[in-house]
Amino acid sequence: MTAAATALIAGTPLAAQTIDVAIIGEPDTFDPMISTKDVVSIVTQHFVETLYTFDESWSVVPLLAADMPEISDDGLTYVIPVREGVTFHDGSTMDSADVKASLDRWIEVASRGRSIAEQVESIEATGDFELTITLSEPYAPLMSLLAFSNSAAAIYPEETIAPEIETVIGTGPYMLEAHEPDQYTQLVRFEDYTQPTGAAERQQIPEEIRFVPVPDPNTRVEGLLSGQFDYADGLQTEAYDRIESSDTAEPVLLEPFGWPVFAVNHKQGIMTDLTIRQAVQAALPFDDMLFAAFGDEKFFQTEGALYPEGWTWRTDAGTELYNQNDQEKAASLLEEAGYDGEPLRILTSRQYEFHYQMAEVARMGLEMAGFTVEMDVVDWATLAQNRDNPELWDIYITHSPFLPEPALISSLFSSAREGWDNPEKNEILNRFTSEADPEARQEIFAELQQIVFEDVGLIKVGNFNALQGQSAGLEGVTPSPWPAFWNAQPAE
Structure with missing residues (x-):
C-alpha cells in the first residue's frame, strides 16, 4: 500500500498535489449520458457516477447501488438497492427518486439507453432507497449497460433533470472546479464523498486533477517527456522507443486495446x-x-x-x-x-x-x-x-x-x-x-x-x-481505455 493510501485510511491529511493529464481534445459536454466519446468518459467518470461499474476484470460491481440486483426467475424484474447517505456535489442527498428520474432520461436521450427503451416497461422507485426496473422481455446485457461510463446511465439530482442539462451535478470523488475552454478542466476533491466498498473504492489521493486538451499528438509526447504532464493519452506508436528510453516517462501499452x-x-x-x-x-x-x-x-x-x-x-x-x-x-x-x-x-x-x-x-x-x-x-x-x-x-x-x-x-x-x-x-x-x-x-x-x-x-x-504514457514512477493508474486518476500518486 502506498504512503498516501495509508495516510488516507489513517485519517491523516494528504499532501497537496495536482495530476496533469494531456487528453486528445476538449470534451464538448460534461454530460456523459449524451456522449459516446472517450474523452468525455475519461473526464466525467471522476465526478459523475452510475449505479454499477466494472472492476479490473470487467465484472460488474456496485457503485451507487448498495448491492447487485435481485432478478426475477423470468429475467423481467430487477430490484436494485440504492446506497444510503450518498451526497451530490450541491449538498443534496441521493435517493431512489433521483435514480428513477435519471434513468427515465437515459432511455430517452442516451444512445445506449434508447437501444433498450422498447424493452423497458417501467422504472419505479419502490422505496426511498429501492428501484425496480421491469422489462417486457429479458435483456441479458442490462447490467453492462448500467455500468458503462460511455453514453452512461449517470445519476443526477431529480431537480436538474431536463432534455439538456446545463450544469452537471454528480456524486463522484472529484467535483468540477473550473473549466477554461481549450485550456483545461480543473477537478478538485469532493470532501463529502461517500466511499463505495469493495472493488469500486476510489481513494481520492490527488487534491486536484487537471485535464489539458492537447490536439497535436507530438505535443502530448513532448509535454510528457518534459515533465509538463503526469499522464498523456492517445500517443503515436512511433513515440514508444523515445518514451521507453526516457528518464522522465514510461510507456503504457494497452495490448490488445481495440x-x-x-x-x-x-x-x-x-x-x-x-x-x-x-x-x-x-x-x-x-x-x-x-x-x-x-x-x-x-x-x-x-x-x-x-x-x-x-x-x-x-x-x-x-x-x-x-x-x-x-x-x-x-x-x-x-x-x-x-x-x-x-x-x-x-x-x-x-x-x-x-x-x-x-x-x-x-x-x-x-x-x-x-x-x-x-x-x-x-x-x-x-x-x-x-x-x-x-x-x-x-x-x-x-x-x-x-x-x-x-x-x-x-x-x-x-x-x-x-x-x-x-x-x-x-x-x-x-x-x-x-x-x-x-x-x-x-x-x-x-x-x-x-x-x-x-x-x-x-x-x-x-x-x-494503444499507447499512453505516464511520468516515471507514477503509481495507482490502472491501464485502461478510460484511465482514472483518483488513486494516482506521483513518485516521491
Missing part, C-alpha cells in the same frame, strides 16, 4: 446500396492501412474477428470476407451497382493521427477500384458534431476498445447514428440480447458477426494496441 472501424452511413447516400458497400469492403487494403497507421507489427494485428483470441466472443464467422484487398472485384461490383462517380465522403480527424493515416491509404485503394473519394479532415469536435448529420458523410472513422459485452457496440443497433436497420440483423440481435445462457449467446453472436460481414454493417480495419 479496433479501428469505418462506420457506415446506412441512412442516406451511396453506402445505402449493399453492392456499393461490398465494393468498399473488397477494395480496402487493411494490411497497408494498419502498417501506415502503426508502423510496427507489435502494435497491430490484421484480423477481422470482432473479438481477439482469448475472449469469450471470439469467432471466425464471416471473416472470409475480411481483407480481400481486391480492387478488380470492387470495380466489378461498382459496375454492377451502376456507380456514376458520386464522391464517397470519408470524414476523419488528425487528432487521432492513425485515423487519418488509415484514411489516406484507404483512399488510394478505393480510387484504384474506381471510386471518387472526397476526404473531409476536421478536428475531433467537429467530426463528433458532423457525424450526427447523415447528410455530411458516407464513412466516418473511429475506434473502439474491446468491450466486455457486445451489446455495448452501439453501431449494431438501428437506433445508433449509423442507422443499420437490417431486419435479419435486428432479429439476430434481439435473440442475442434476450438469451441468458452464455453458450447460446456465443452461438448467436457468431450469427451476428456473420451478418456484419455479409451486409457490411460496419467495417473493422483490424486490432491495435
Whole structure:
C-alpha cells in the first residue's frame, strides 16, 4: 500500500498535489449520458457516477447501488438497492427518486439507453432507497449497460433533470472546479464523498486533477517527456522507443486495446446500396492501412474477428470476407451497382493521427477500384458534431476498445447514428440480447458477426494496441481505455 493510501485510511491529511493529464481534445459536454466519446468518459467518470461499474476484470460491481440486483426467475424484474447517505456535489442527498428520474432520461436521450427503451416497461422507485426496473422481455446485457461510463446511465439530482442539462451535478470523488475552454478542466476533491466498498473504492489521493486538451499528438509526447504532464493519452506508436528510453516517462501499452472501424452511413447516400458497400469492403487494403497507421507489427494485428483470441466472443464467422484487398472485384461490383462517380465522403480527424493515416491509404485503394473519394479532415469536435448529420458523410472513422459485452457496440443497433436497420440483423440481435445462457449467446453472436460481414454493417480495419504514457514512477493508474486518476500518486 502506498504512503498516501495509508495516510488516507489513517485519517491523516494528504499532501497537496495536482495530476496533469494531456487528453486528445476538449470534451464538448460534461454530460456523459449524451456522449459516446472517450474523452468525455475519461473526464466525467471522476465526478459523475452510475449505479454499477466494472472492476479490473470487467465484472460488474456496485457503485451507487448498495448491492447487485435481485432478478426475477423470468429475467423481467430487477430490484436494485440504492446506497444510503450518498451526497451530490450541491449538498443534496441521493435517493431512489433521483435514480428513477435519471434513468427515465437515459432511455430517452442516451444512445445506449434508447437501444433498450422498447424493452423497458417501467422504472419505479419502490422505496426511498429501492428501484425496480421491469422489462417486457429479458435483456441479458442490462447490467453492462448500467455500468458503462460511455453514453452512461449517470445519476443526477431529480431537480436538474431536463432534455439538456446545463450544469452537471454528480456524486463522484472529484467535483468540477473550473473549466477554461481549450485550456483545461480543473477537478478538485469532493470532501463529502461517500466511499463505495469493495472493488469500486476510489481513494481520492490527488487534491486536484487537471485535464489539458492537447490536439497535436507530438505535443502530448513532448509535454510528457518534459515533465509538463503526469499522464498523456492517445500517443503515436512511433513515440514508444523515445518514451521507453526516457528518464522522465514510461510507456503504457494497452495490448490488445481495440479496433479501428469505418462506420457506415446506412441512412442516406451511396453506402445505402449493399453492392456499393461490398465494393468498399473488397477494395480496402487493411494490411497497408494498419502498417501506415502503426508502423510496427507489435502494435497491430490484421484480423477481422470482432473479438481477439482469448475472449469469450471470439469467432471466425464471416471473416472470409475480411481483407480481400481486391480492387478488380470492387470495380466489378461498382459496375454492377451502376456507380456514376458520386464522391464517397470519408470524414476523419488528425487528432487521432492513425485515423487519418488509415484514411489516406484507404483512399488510394478505393480510387484504384474506381471510386471518387472526397476526404473531409476536421478536428475531433467537429467530426463528433458532423457525424450526427447523415447528410455530411458516407464513412466516418473511429475506434473502439474491446468491450466486455457486445451489446455495448452501439453501431449494431438501428437506433445508433449509423442507422443499420437490417431486419435479419435486428432479429439476430434481439435473440442475442434476450438469451441468458452464455453458450447460446456465443452461438448467436457468431450469427451476428456473420451478418456484419455479409451486409457490411460496419467495417473493422483490424486490432491495435494503444499507447499512453505516464511520468516515471507514477503509481495507482490502472491501464485502461478510460484511465482514472483518483488513486494516482506521483513518485516521491
